[in-house]
Amino acid sequence: ACSGTGSDSGTADTAKKDYTYAVITHGAPGDAFWDRVKSGAEQAGKDYGVKVEYSSDADPAKQSQLIDGAVADKVDGIVVSMANPDGLEASVKKAVAAGVPVITINSGVDKFKDFGAITHIGQTETIAGQAVGEKLKADGSKNAICVIQEAGNVGLEERCKAVAETMGGKVENLQVDGTDDNAVSATITSKLQSETGIDTVVTLGGQYAIDAVSAVKDSGSKAKVATFDLSEDVIKDIQAGTILFAVDQQPYVQGFMGVTGLYLKSINGNDIGGGQPINSGPAFITKENADAVLKFAANGTR
Amino acid sequence: MTTATVTDERIARTSTVTKLLKRPEIGALVAAIVIFVFFAATTSVFATAPGASTWLRGASTIGIMAVAVALLMIGGEFDLSAGAMTGFTGLIVGVLTTEYGLNIWAAILVSLALALLVGFINGVLVMKTGLPSFIVTLGTFFVLQGIDLAGTKALIGQVAIQGMSNVPYYDSAKKVFGSAADIGGGLVYASVFWWLAVTAIATWVLLRTRTGNWIFSVGGQQTAARQIGVPVFKTKVGLFMTTAGAGWLVGMLLLFTTSTVQSNTGVGQEFIYIICAVVGGCLMTGGYGSAIGAALGALIYGMVNQGIVYSGWDNNWLKAFLGVMLLGAVLLNEWVRKRAETAR
């Protein structure tokens, strides 16, 4: 499904034109995962000498306004994450109709073709979640809690659901207040205290893994901790053995590749992936390979 | 006016033009114009039809709620459940139609009825218990938030409504709540017209009806209003129901513009409504404010939000810019209002 008819003009004056790409995601500002997506996109922009404008809003109505705004701003391409495809359908289709190339990242793999996007980069929350579930199953987990730091967030809910699908056993969601680490830690402690059978804590952000580790310690529980996403401290904990593993969705890749795809479209008319989605991950970080990643995590790029 | 006392030696001077400046909205209006001019001058898209279409759309839904919340605040109360209400009503329609196949218009009415019921409960609880509305509606807010999340998950196994556009008669409802008219190359969404209508009606009610008089009085001095014979209970409960009704309207606008609604839709927005009302000149303590001012407050908020994106400033600083601009707008607002008062 190629919709690249509008790109001819783009290729025509490659030499002089300063391209501008909009990256519009559903991530909350300051969220470590989306911060890395942003870093990747901006790095790509720097590398290629193009302008990258990042914006985000978790509310699909507002996100669709951002897309409309970018189209009105006549950008040369849009990278968009589609956590709630229905909410963005009209805007994405409008962008495509206006001749703006669109690449979807992170989520929306089922719909990108219908909406006329060039390709999809990343993997759904579901794929990452299922991978975690499988790995935990292999590790013998039977009773897990999945810590959700933002109530009602579509992506987080999907991760937990996917973990439950493949892990077997019991997986229960636990809502915490993500802006208060003290409360996160206390809530996980409470849960571990009241249900001593819990053998695994899955957190959905590197930050919360740290809180979970201290909660496990405080409650005297034997539960192991696994987490989505990385940070320097997470890797150190993996090295120390207090965190079992982290699944790295390689968000940096999603941002970087998204912009790369648009850039190739602009200068060369390429449709990378040939209509098929491209997976950005997942990669597992365990005690074995932690050392190699530490440097990058410290840079804030993994 | 038959009562003009132009020749009173105790009044410095007066003029019909400067009399206009007395209106509480004047400050917000000037601030809105300044912000418009600023972004129109510094970005290329802001003042184009497609650009304006975007920020008007963003401001419209917030604006409708801000106007309703302003009425409530003038009446001396808060409604923290207003944000969650927009999600709640949308979810009800979504669940009833996509999951249970109810007629879409019936679902819309059911949703309205439930919204008004929640508003009624809010009002009666506040008036009967004497608790501050801040705390009562906080309770309702949490309950609605819980229902939005758990109820939706339990009923449809997801946290967002999907497939809404395949529901029979979806288009007829979309025409009312979610369509857009192409005006001069920019799409103007239905929500913008609703916003204008709501603002006009609210202004008329406030300034030209008995109810408006009562709203000002119950917010300004509840005991005095009661002593003088104003039906305080009816007025306040009515205000809570109005806010809930506005929440329903915005819920419908959101649902039919984007064809989806999530379980966390509107959560956290309640404070933005209050902010817009205050930017537009409402007092936190009640008894003073204007509907047009609140609408202008929402316009300022919408323009700043979208204008920052157009300016291409680093997204990480978004909030800082927003803060500085809001503060600037309010300061300008206050300054203009004070000048207007001494110069009238």
Place this chain on the structure above:
Amino acid sequence: MTTATVTDERIARTSTVTKLLKRPEIGALVAAIVIFVFFAATTSVFATAPGASTWLRGASTIGIMAVAVALLMIGGEFDLSAGAMTGFTGLIVGVLTTEYGLNIWAAILVSLALALLVGFINGVLVMKTGLPSFIVTLGTFFVLQGIDLAGTKALIGQVAIQGMSNVPYYDSAKKVFGSAADIGGGLVYASVFWWLAVTAIATWVLLRTRTGNWIFSVGGQQTAARQIGVPVFKTKVGLFMTTAGAGWLVGMLLLFTTSTVQSNTGVGQEFIYIICAVVGGCLMTGGYGSAIGAALGALIYGMVNQGIVYSGWDNNWLKAFLGVMLLGAVLLNEWVRKRAETAR
């Protein structure tokens, strides 16, 4: 009391025991006890030492802020930047030590100075411009939030402080802010002691010092207070600085208890502080409330939050339970207070 008028025929009856019931905290106290008993009876862990340790920890940091915010609310103002302040101060210490290698105690002092400066700016802006504090501190809130995110990101390339525990003298600071004492099998964190101390000092200031008198008066009737000679400006600016100082304290407690702080720490918490203060009996309109009440409000909030987890109820309903329980607590609070008033 030398002024007891026990024999006045115009007073129905009086007794020393029932006199205690007059205190504004009594309602919150009863509500807290009821909630404690409820969870103690229905769950096995809640009333054990490790269980109590957990909910006390959760309540403590919120409690410190709630007490400071209560003082400010009694003084008639709000501080929406209070939540972001906890992140701001923590981030400053984190960045200065991990990135620039500053001595940890020096960094802590720098952070305190900056916090007080922000509080001072808040206060001066509110008093000099005459704008509502709700809107001024909202501006500061947005600005702080922007600095927290963009500043941190620009300086250390991350959105959360990493590697804090390797900083020299970390342990000495952790002893003060982040250690925990084992009491009867449960860990009691330093934050709990700080919480008790802050509550005690705030209560003493409110009830037994001139400053306390002034706080009540500027919140109750600012014009009257000014006319009668209360230094309104000093009092209010002092209150904003106190709140900022409390934000700094909580920032330190968070940083040294969890050894990390993220750029969005505290965002959205500002309303929880207000909620706790109101649950504890503070009026939104100022001039009435108590520090102990706010501390009890935080305790109620903390107990309900953890108690629901202990109860193992469906977590999706968390917010709904929270809403119902808070509402119940406040209703009980109000009922007790009214009874106490007529029965004293």
Place this chain on the structure above:
Amino acid sequence: MSDKKTEQATNVAAPAAAGTAVIEVKDIGKRYGNIIALSDVSTSVRAGEVTCVLGDNGAGKSTFIKILAGAHEHSDGDLLIDGQATTLSSPRAALELGIATVYQDLAVVPLMPVWRNFFLGSEITKGFGPFKKLDVDEMKRITKDELAAMGIDLRDVEQPIGTLSGGERQCVAIARAVYFGARVLILDEPTAALGVKQSGVVLKYIAKARDRGLGVVFITHNPHHAYPVGDRFMLLRRGKSMGDFPKAEMTLEELTSMMAGGAELESLAHELEKTMGADSEIAQTMKADVT
């Protein structure tokens, strides 16, 4: 008053024949928490009569009239209106029975314009159904006129009432009650902040209302105001009624000494004489008041 008057009051029963009791209270009492502000008070308000309620500061006068006005529910005793035992659940209920009140704290909404305060709760509207709207010009005109009739020449009826002087505000409250009072007019220290001229007008209004057959309850601390217009005098002391005297049994001097607590005032005058010299003017004036 204006012609509109009758239009406004059509839903309210006409004044009763002179002398019939419109309101009767029997052993009425009121507590605020454990504070007993009023106990065992009985009296009646008759059409075409002015009942003056007298008493020291804190005696319970305002509490008493708040019960009649529906602002507070009584805790004990019976309140009879037109012979029927009632509990006035709200001031609105009282207003609908034609009972209008001037409260001591005036019951105005400071931020609202003068004319909106004047008509609050009884607004004049024009138009039909959903298009019924306030008749602003008419209301402004009436407000201006009614206040001018009391000797208050307002610059602008759009001014927030909170910016009026104390006396101007009081005049608005009085003019409003007089304008809307149909059967009973209750005035709690209406002349407290008024100048000599305005006080005279208020007394005139009271007499006029009485002559029109309204029952009037009038509270004042000034015997020179109470005596000329009063028909009956009820004395409260420390929340208890000390009796209910018709004017026939009373001279101005008796009234004055009663209001001042008789013996107590005499001893005060005596004391003043001692401290300030017998011919000090204060002592003289006070003595003149007492004797």
Place this chain on the structure above:
Amino acid sequence: MSDKKTEQATNVAAPAAAGTAVIEVKDIGKRYGNIIALSDVSTSVRAGEVTCVLGDNGAGKSTFIKILAGAHEHSDGDLLIDGQATTLSSPRAALELGIATVYQDLAVVPLMPVWRNFFLGSEITKGFGPFKKLDVDEMKRITKDELAAMGIDLRDVEQPIGTLSGGERQCVAIARAVYFGARVLILDEPTAALGVKQSGVVLKYIAKARDRGLGVVFITHNPHHAYPVGDRFMLLRRGKSMGDFPKAEMTLEELTSMMAGGAELESLAHELEKTMGADSEIAQTMKADVT
């Protein structure tokens, strides 16, 4: 007053010699936005003298004293204290110069207990440094005593002042000002809501303060209150001064007719006579007042 008194007021200059002008105002004026509330008023407040400010409702009396009290800054003219041109930036500055004021709207904080209101801004403390704490018992005792001296027998000084009766509240404000006033005492209609007895006490206080060498500014609408204690009478009309008369040039009758606007009142009395019959008591009383 109590012995503590002097302790409290040590930082304040002692009263000046009788007759010296403590406060002088020259062509002072005040605008609220476009409203000119006061213009071109000149007078002086002298130690050991009582200056009465008279005038109709809305004449600008309260505005005038608010300038003296530091509550409003004047817009035009000069304010001289002890001969020095000053702008009082806040009431606290005025208080520190020994100027204490009873405002017409009383300046109390309704939710605070009576004793806290009494001592607000001038609390008595004991202890040192950070352990300085309020001397609660002492303050309660003084409050109770001072009010009892005015004839107000409070049930409980812990009661929020907002629940007191109008007169009780006024007495608290007066007792407070009298207790803290060191050089100048400003009273804006202090006797408005007071009973005969309490009014007498206030007049006695004024005379006492004068005799102690304080300058007193006294606003009232009651000529019977103004005449006995006043030394000079300043008349305001529609924001302008109509002159400043020493008592020697004035009789009670002249004062009364001046306060009532002279001719206007006479015509009112006349009108009353017409409408209500010549022997109507109101007309009689009013005529007696005028002539």
